[in-house]
Amino acid sequence: MFxxxxxxxxxxxxxxxxxxxxxxxxxxxxxxxxxxxKAAGYDAERGCQHxxxxxxxxxEGVPYLHIESxxxxxxxxxxxxxxxxxxxxDAAAGSAERNEILLPIVVHKQxxxxxxxxxxxxxxxTDLLAVQPFSVNGDLDGIVTMEWDVFIKLFxxxxxxxxxx
Numbered sequence: 001m002f003x004x005x006x007x008x009x010x011x012x013x014x015x016x017x018x019x020x021x022x023x024x025x026x027x028x029x030x031x032x033x034x035x036x037x038k039a040a041g042y043d044a045e046r047g048c049q050h051x052x053x054x055x056x057x058x059x060e061g062v063p064y065l066h067i068e069s070x071x072x073x074x075x076x077x078x079x080x081x082x083x084x085x086x087x088x089x090d091a092a093a094g095s096a097e098r099n100e101i102l103l104p105i106v107v108h109k110q111x112x113x114x115x116x117x118x119x120x121x122x123x124x125x126t127d128l129l130a131v132q133p134f135s136v137n138g139d140l141d142g143i144v145t146m147e148w149d150v151f152i153k154l155f156x157x158x159x160x161x162x163x164x165x
Contacts, residue, residue, distance in 0.1 A: 025111075029071030030058045033107045036116060037062050040152050057090065057102075063159060064101075066091030070108040077143075080119050083108065084143055088121070103127055107148070118151035119143055128158045 030046050037044035037059060047060040047067075058069040068087040072079060083106040091104035105120045120128075122142045146154075 025071050026069070029109065030069045032071075032109075033067065033069040033116070034059050036107070036148060036152075037067075040156070057087075057094065059107075064103055064162060065155070066094050066102040066104045068104070068106045070106055072108060072110050075108060075110045080106065080108065080143060080145065084119055084121060105151075116148040117145050118148060119145040128154050130158065130161055 027046075034044045034046055042062045044059050044061045047057045057065075057067045059067040066087055068083055068090070070079070070083050084104065087104035087106050091102045095102045103120070103124050105118055105124065107116055107118050109116045120143065122144050125144050
């Protein structure tokens with residue numbers, strides 16, 4: 001049997017501490033994203049995704065959206081792709097549970113950066129823009145990322161459009 005430090009750890013205490021730091025960082029990111037939506041006038045709250053069921057968002061209470069929040073040490077395209085896939089899976093489960101279509105988005109920030117960004121599939125963006133997908137040339141599975149300020153302006157316009165019918 002090898003000592004614990006040979007597998008890259010110093011024992012269970014270090015792993016538990018790293019897990020706690022990661023959870024704390026995630027919770028802090030979720031609170032910050034919640035606060036961004038609250039500042040924009042939405043009744044946003046942290047979700048209850050910790051119960052182990054799919055379909056629950058990190059931030060809930062914003063109409064039409066399934067919101068995943070990510071607070072990364074370093075942002076990579078692969079991490080964004082995985083987060084978007086997670087948001088899509090959970091949005092599908094949440095949509096079925098609520099009997100409404102939820103648009104999957106990922107609100108993310110790299111530690112040390114100043115601003116939040118929002119990523120989603122290009123197809124989701126066409127929904128937000130109320131554009132028919134056939135009018136867009138190219139790959140609708142691609143991921144698009146925008147600054148928070150750009151996203152929230154688009155989303156407010158989308159919400160108004162949805163309310164009008």
